[in-house]
Amino acid sequence: MAQNAALLTPPQSRARSFGRLLRQGDQVAHLLTLIFAASVFMVTVLVAYELWIHSAESRARFGLGFLFSRVWDPIAEHFGALPFIYGTLLTSLLALLIAVPLGVGAAIFLSELAPARLSNICTFLVELLAAVPSVIYGLLAIFTLVPLLRQYGEPFLKKSFGFLPIFQGPAYGVGYLAAGLILAVMIFPFIISISREALLAVPREQREAALALGATKWESTWHVVVPHARLGIIGSIFLGLARALGETMAVTMVIGNDPAIRASLLAPGYTIAAVIANEFSEATSDMHLSALVELGLVLFFLTMILNGLAQLMIVATTRKGSGAR
């Protein structure tokens, strides 16, 4: 009996305290909010899982060769991702080549030179640029950028730099160059606004010390402020790159949709996101779908890694800056 009583009391008091907690609701609220927050984590894991499962057929058939094969033939059911990986990387690098100098330059101007009011207005305008939907960039590119490139831009490049293999072949207008240009416009808002934050987080004393040593404004900016904000700037570039790799609509509309690997920037090509957008809803065989999902998986991992690194870098700089303040 005594044993029974000893066993009985703790659960009763536990039940009572549980009832009190329930009345207060704090633990319940904690649990509830935890479930919702955890669902974000679960969803992200689930995305990876579903992509992995649904690409099983293609992974089993082609293995790692999928990434290195140049043949994409839905009728013969042979699928290789190399033309798409090439196109994705080439257009993204082209975009970075244009967007990084422009973006970092503008960020320096907005953080170091412009009065606060002008800087805020410009940043707001640039952020509006980031809010423009991708499909609208595509619309503008099809009807304005592509004809301009075909008539003036590409003939000019061929005439002036035609000896380079990257500027040879017929001028179609659509192709790697058009996609790279439109991607550049789409990513520089990210580079500008994040680099500007990183530059603004550099403590004022750093600038004053450099100026006091006789440096010009530019020398203090380039040799002191920019290196100090280095990680944040690199982070913004990574973020822009991740954005460019996964960008779909605008690229699909101007890349030319030709699964080939060509050296010339004027030639039509294809990207991972574009082929998924074009073929997914029309794919008939399971193998075709599976190969497209595997392309999605490749894209997922690429952007995950880039974003993961970028976030760490951005957090590191902003924390360092605000700590020093």
Place this chain on the structure above:
Amino acid sequence: MTRRKILNNVMLALTGVCTVVTVSVLFLILGFLVWNGWRSLDWNFFTKLPLAAGELGGGMANAIAGSAVLILIAVAIGVPIGFIGGIYLAEFGGATSSALVRYTADLLNGVPSIVLGIFAWTVIVVPLHRFSAWAGGFALSLMMIPIGLRSTEQFLRAVPDWLREGSLALGASKTRTILSVVVPAAKQGILTGFILGVARIAGETAPLLFTSLNNQFWPDKLGEPTASLPVMIYTHAISPYEDWHRQAWAAGLVLLALVFVANAAARWILSRGASVQRG
């Protein structure tokens, strides 16, 4: 000395040029879109269904309604998860668990929208064997969640601790404090976050291509393929028909106007909130 001064002036001028170039791109885009869109916009656009390819006239009324349906589904799924999850991050979460959720939310935010489309396809379209508004709305909600989550957290954290302490000192429970004191104090900011989230998903095309697909008719069932403005812009822009190009421009103008109005509204709410708090 003079060479250093010249370099100084040249480089600083160049950064200014960079800024002018980037900002002028915005005005170029706006200019082209308004110029082409305004000429193309007519009343039919808002009231008529699309006509068969090649026929003149018709509108995109069904796509506007379809986009509204998709956004409503996305809001119904995305707002509760983002909002309540954000409360966890700001008010309840321990350092490690919060950091983990925050980090994954940022990663989810960076996942290309087309990949989220594939995910929605695998979990909704494949089991149900059909394209549907549900799948499209679900794909969009996945983009909405991280935006809402992070902005809710950010604005809740900005609420000063003495407000919480005051409420707790009066004997209110933590939950009561959050619901009656902390959230109301941050409500403008939280609302702003969700408006920006809606503005972001309103223009998303890629995740809808193989989830909600497209439709020539009004959206009457959520289990059916559903038209949306962004997908319409895409299909019309790449079509060979003059009149469809005209309508794509009109749709582009309407969509961009919606997105910019949402952005401006978000800013306005935030600035009004700030002045109320100061006063």
